[in-house]
Amino acid sequence: MSAELGIIAQQFVNGITLGGMYALLALGYTLVYGILLMINFAHAEMFMFGAYVGLFTLQGLSRIAFFTSSGPALLLLYVLTFLIAMIATGILGVVIERFAYRPLRHAPRLAPLISAIGVSLFLQNAALLWISSRSLPFPVLFEVRTFRIGGASISSMQILIIVTTIVLMLVLDSFVSRTRLGKSMRATSQDRDTAGLMGIDINRVIALTFFIGPALGAAAGIFSGMYYGNIKYNMGFIPGIKAFTAAVVGGIGNLRGAMLGGFLIGLLESLAAAYISTGYKDVIAFVVLIIVLIFKPGGLLGESVAEKV
Amino acid sequence: MLKVNDLHTFYGKIEALKGITIEVHEGEIVTLIGANGAGKSTTLKTISGQIAPRTGSIEFLGEQIAGMPAHLVTAKRVIQVPEGRRIFPQMSVRENLEMGAFLRNDKDEIAADLEKVLELFPRLRERVAQKGGTLSGGEQQMLAIARGMMARPNLLMLDEPSMGLAPVIVEVIFDTIKKLNKAGTTILLVEQNAAMALQVADRGYVLETGSVALTGTGKELLGNERVRKTYLGEI
Numbered sequence: 134m135s136a137e138l139g140i141i142a143q144q145f146v147n148g149i150t151l152g153g154m155y156a157l158l159a160l161g162y163t164l165v166y167g168i169l170l171m172i173n174f175a176h177a178e179m180f181m182f183g184a185y186v187g188l189f190t191l192q193g194l195s196r197i198a199f200f201t202s203s204g205p206a207l208l209l210l211y212v213l214t215f216l217i218a219m220i221a222t223g224i225l226g227v228v229i230e231r232f233a234y235r236p237l238r239h240a241p242r243l244a245p246l247i248s249a250i251g252v253s254l255f256l257q258n259a260a261l262l263w264i265s266s267r268s269l270p271f272p273v274l275f276e277v278r279t280f281r282i283g284g285a286s287i288s289s290m291q292i293l294i295i296v297t298t299i300v301l302m303l304v305l306d307s308f309v310s311r312t313r314l315g316k317s318m319r320a321t322s323q324d325r326d327t328a329g330l331m332g333i334d335i336n337r338v339i340a341l342t343f344f345i346g347p348a349l350g351a352a353a354g355i356f357s358g359m360y361y362g363n364i365k366y367n368m369g370f371i372p373g374i375k376a377f378t379a380a381v382v383g384g385i386g387n388l389r390g391a392m393l394g395g396f397l398i399g400l401l402e403s404l405a406a407a408y409i410s411t412g413y414k415d416v417i418a419f420v421v422l423i424i425v426l427i428f429k430p431g432g433l434l435g436e437s438v439a440e441k442v
Numbered sequence: 443m444l445k446v447n448d449l450h451t452f453y454g455k456i457e458a459l460k461g462i463t464i465e466v467h468e469g470e471i472v473t474l475i476g477a478n479g480a481g482k483s484t485t486l487k488t489i490s491g492q493i494a495p496r497t498g499s500i501e502f503l504g505e506q507i508a509g510m511p512a513h514l515v516t517a518k519r520v521i522q523v524p525e526g527r528r529i530f531p532q533m534s535v536r537e538n539l540e541m542g543a544f545l546r547n548d549k550d551e552i553a554a555d556l557e558k559v560l561e562l563f564p565r566l567r568e569r570v571a572q573k574g575g576t577l578s579g580g581e582q583q584m585l586a587i588a589r590g591m592m593a594r595p596n597l598l599m600l601d602e603p604s605m606g607l608a609p610v611i612v613e614v615i616f617d618t619i620k621k622l623n624k625a626g627t628t629i630l631l632v633e634q635n636a637a638m639a640l641q642v643a644d645r646g647y648v649l650e651t652g653s654v655a656l657t658g659t660g661k662e663l664l665g666n667e668r669v670r671k672t673y674l675g676e677i
Contacts, residue, residue, distance in 0.1 A: 313544075320530055320541055326492060327528040329512035330521070332545035332593070 139284020144403040152399020153298030157353035158376035159391035161346030167322035167386035175252035177373020183351020184364040187218040219348035226347030260366035268365035271358035384432025449498035458484040460652035473631040473639040476649035482632040490522035491515035521595035527582040531575030542592030559588035580611035599630045636673035
């Protein structure tokens with residue numbers, strides 16, 4: 134394979150890895166928007182919070198000799214780390230909704246938005262004060278091997294991130310389309326009042342949404358820590374903005390749109406870093422956003438069925 | 443079956459219901475008629491739990507349901523078919539119907555009821571896999587009623603089912619209401635189309651600015667001079 138194609142393939146691999154993280158985070162924005170028509174600006178902090186819980190869980194559990202004694206035990210260690218971080222962050226999401234958003238549900242739409250910005254600042258500063266103002270190293274407890282496919286190399290870390298991301302997305306997708314709770318989420322996002330008339334407990338659905346989104350964001354946060362090797366109190370900001378952009382590009386409120394948007398922005402960013410300039414890679418997400426919105430204002434997979442009145 | 447007593451409901455500071463008292467007996471069709479803003483829809487929404495009343499009582503089968511959230515009222519099988527159809531536009535016709543049976547667990551019975559409502563509305567059977575949002579207004583109204591029936595209602599409350607529909611479709615909808623009632627469903631019907639509503643109703647209430655102005659059997663109200671002048675357009 135020529136060197137040129139090798140670079141493309143390499144950026145593709147990197148882009149999918151990055152895109153997976155954006156997509157996981159974007160799902161949280163789109164889920165909440167779909168149900169409450171609200172942009173949860175505190176969502177980026179779920180990424181950060183999840184990463185910290187993940188780090189501390191990993192550090193704590195790895196002191197137990199059993200977990201580092203064999204391959205399967207190490208795998209269990211990582212599964213537990215993800216589960217604990219996702220559940221803890223999910224609970225944080227539910228608590229935030231209960232105390233910062235629910236009291237404002239019937240307030241003008243700007244009020245919960247401002248409340249969300251407040252929660253975001255609060256969480257960032259809490260991490261800054263109580264944990265550290267500097268970035269903390271995120272250890273990797275397994276040997277990262279690199280495989281060469283054609284001209285590109287892919288690390289076992291990247292494989293882990295890509296595979297886990299895709300599994301989480303498939304689980305979410307079938308949860309929403311197949312299960313009873315998933316159906317109640319879809320109904321609530323399409324028409325909240327009418328969903329109540331069907332016998333759906335709207336507050337439960339909203340709480341569930343605020344559990345799932347942050348849980349996925351936490352997974353993305355841990356991936357980011359593993360991939361880049363460190364985490365910091367403000368680590369959520371840039372990925373948060375890009376993931377939000379991904380959600381809008383895909384069509385906000387649309388789950389598959391958020392996934393598509395995440396991968397698209399990750400890919401384009403990687404390609405831009407290789408072919409334009411690394412300095413411009415952060416601009417790419419927004420250029421894509423503008424181009425998509427000019428031609429498809431509702432996003433790539435935005436609502437296509439017109440509602441009849 | 444349903445006893446609404448001295449119901450007061452507010453939107454902010456505006457008093458939309460100023461002491462509504464109505465009653466629905468089992469097996470009846472009762473209609474609420476009146477002009478825009480008379481409080482017809484607000485009465486239904488208060489009964490179904492979408493709005494909480496400030497004061498007053500709503501007794502259903504001997505139980506207080508005033509102020510209960512909508513999903514708990516639905517659990518009592520007091521089912522509202524909302525104004526403007528409000529079907530789920532991104533769900534197929536079948537999924538919409540299944541949403542109607544959300545609180546039921548009896549799979550076989552649900553399948554049987556699905557068959558029944560498709561029997562009732564053959565137009566829906568043809569479009570069972572189509573997304574709700576792609577249906578015409580009349581088909582959406584049929585779907586909304588069918589979805590309500592999927593809950594096996596003790597009391598079916600219809601909010602303006604004829605609104606914005608062609609006269610032919612209105613006939614179909616009213617025929618269906620009569621059919622459902624004959625088959626044993628108790629119906630509370632809110633309508634602007636007073637002539638049609640009073641023809642099918644056993645009893646009716648005329649609402650004016652948040653209170654009951656007149657009440658009687660469908661026939662009595664059809665013959666009432668005030669009703670004829672104000673709501674049936676006679677001079």
